[in-house]
Amino acid sequence: MGSRKLQTHIAPSGYKLPSIHAFPPFFCFQPAAKTRVSQDDQWVQLILSYARFRRLFTLTVDDAEKTGSDWEEVLINERINRRLTKQQVRTLLQMLVARGQATYEPPRQDDSVLLYWRKPGEWAEVLHSWAVSTGQLNTIMTFYEIQAPSLPSELSDIPTPLLKRAIDILTKTNRAQIIESGEGDGVRFFAGS
Amino acid sequence: MALRRGAGLAAFERHKADIQSYATLSESLTRQSLDALEVQLDHFRMTLQRFASSHREDIKKDPEFRAQFQQMCISIGVDPLAGPQKGGWWAEMLGMGDWQYELGVQIVDVCVGTRDKNGGMIDMRELLRLLNKLRGIAVLEGKESSTPGAVTEEDVLRSIKTLKPLGAGYEIIHIGSRKMVRSIVKELDMDQAKVLEIAESVGGKVWAELVAEAAGWPVDRAVAALENMLLRDGSCWIDDQDPEASAVYWVISVLEWE
Structure with a gap:
């Protein structure tokens, strides 16, 4: 055979x-x-x-x-x-x-x-580069705007727990800040060093 | 949610403007990152060369280390055997000039690298295929000797002879009509050889009763031989979902993988 x-x-x-x-x-x-x-x-x-x-x-x-x-x-x-x-x-x-x-x-x-086909640290970088390249620095964004942007991005449909983890990582290097509000959380991105 | 974008004409215009500015931006980003990548690659190649010359002895001595080193080279597109000099980049870095010996190194790399999959026993045809793939030579099976630059069975046989004095335990074994290269320093017991031969004749899948009948053994002896191959040698995998028997063994070295 x-x-x-x-x-x-x-x-x-x-x-x-x-x-x-x-x-x-x-x-x-x-x-x-x-x-x-x-x-x-x-x-x-x-x-x-x-x-x-x-x-x-x-x-x-x-x-x-x-x-x-x-x-x-x-x-x-x-x-x-x-x-x-x-x-x-x-x-x-x-x-x-x-x-x-x-x-x-x-x-x-x-x-x-x-x-984690991308580690949270990698997602954090993707998120930050996206915020920079789409001109979203220093403005407050809702999670929804990140998860369902008008132009589909690599972050489209990212689950909230993963998004939060990525933002947490950026917070530690002063590149993001969580804005808490009654209507749902938002986030503000900064250029960072 | 007052921040969400509106749906009016203004939003449409803004959307168009967005697309345009993304395009410009992405172009400049791509150029920048390409430049940066090239610098990084150059830097990496230099570091790799320094690494190779300072770890020359380890690379020569330790096959697992060498396999990893080679993999590193391949992943950044450096072929350690290619290069301007005879014997290539590898020879330059490690001082191994002899083509035959280099082939020996590649044989060791392939054998060690596939050991987990085949238990240290590789079919000659599969070995040739992997060697030529490693060297980036496209060759049809069995057409090695008529393809320029391809490694042939004779080359491999000669190289294995060269390796013999090193006590690496590489040996050619004939199983039925096939040639296998064995890279584990271990006596192949007679029962195991028999199982391999039977597996070869039925396409790789065997079970105790089938082996017992084909070899004229009591079932217990077949079970022992198969369990040895499974647990001691790692030369087969077990399957418990096969309808033919509760434990079916697949002899890895008899199979071909795409």
């Missing part, structure tokens, strides 16, 4: 799934420690790259075993009839959090994470 070639696959979303995704044991956590590390690395890489591709910010345990979820293409491979269980996804979430690639959101539960 000779060897079997594991192929990459273009998913309906246009994302190119790596050949490891067509490898049935990829969906079974490996007992040998070194193999497992390599497997974990590949899952983490796949999840983050897919999230970046589709601009997905959250991954939850309920995304497993569910058709029609945003994550279906990754967590299920119909072509080889393999899927990750909820428990396996929970383990992946733990790993993402332990590696600093995600954070539990909301805190104090382990079913759902906010993914």
